[in-house]
Amino acid sequence: MTIHSSHPFLPPQEERDPLRRLRGRMPAPVTIWASGSGSRRDGWTISSMLVADGDPGELIALVNEDADWWDLFRETGSATVNVLGAGQSYLSEVFARVAPSPGGPFRTGEWTDAEHGPRVAGASAWVGVRLVDADPEHSGWGLLVRARIESIDLADVAPLRHQGGQYS
Template sequence: MNSVIRDIAINRHVSSGDFRGAMRQLTGGVSVITAGRGRDISGMTVTSVSSLSVDPPALIVSVNRSASSWPLLKRYGFFGVNVLTSDQIDVAERFAGKDGLKGAERFARVEWTTGVSGVPLLTSALAAIDCEIEETIERNSHAILIGRVLDVSVSRRTAALAYWQGQYVAVDRNEDALRLAEISVPLPRARGTA
């Protein structure tokens, strides 16, 4: 057992509600994890994607083992990470299961292609990352997937979708840069104004 974990002797109980409240303060980038092949495909909305290492390129994602995509992740051993743009709240909601659609039905109104691994990838995503599952760590209700990156494609768009305090938030590089410029450098008055 890891010695750092073994020596912790604090027994204070933290309720799941308190923990949720703390995690609501953490801003997360919104992605859709895609899995499966052929007609046996599905996907789920996540904020738990994080970079693991650059050399070799690898990332991690935490997936609830009760999610309908979990059996596909286990069966095929590959997944796609589709980083959503700010105008894809409807896609995020559909892949979170909010309108009751399951499996391939979730892809009905989005353009997608097949990645080198065979998983579906959303063509309109800010970035699409094709991964092979290198390791799965099952812990509590979830599993941490370590994904070895096989292929990436990056769009030229600049507006990402984040999730914070239970709400979707747009992060737009151009708009935010303009706003920052307005705050830090007073804009010259237009000619003819008082």
């Protein structure tokens, strides 16, 4: 076994996609959008999103249309957007389906059911949203999803962010 000082599968600098490199230079929020309740709930990590000010305000996100959560969000029409807090990077990986969580993703973290969907303890904020259009257009490889903000609950916790492949 060899210990590498860099990522062993990272392509050389000249072969890397400039679009992905541009995206990596921009700080991104780390959120888990969660829908449903009880034994019928699901969620997905989303960082490609922004807040659109207005009356009402909206969250706009790029969503993987193959995510199981997307079907549940379309069906229920509501979600809780959990803005993760410092120290919750592993939870982000679990809901992105790149880290294990025996028994399912909701076994990681402390979750409670709320009006719009599951809420995780320790988040920086929780936003209750309602889906604007169940058949959104594509933007790049994702769906351009608009969700109307119906409630906001802020905590005194520093938000988690992702930039350049690292959490901070």
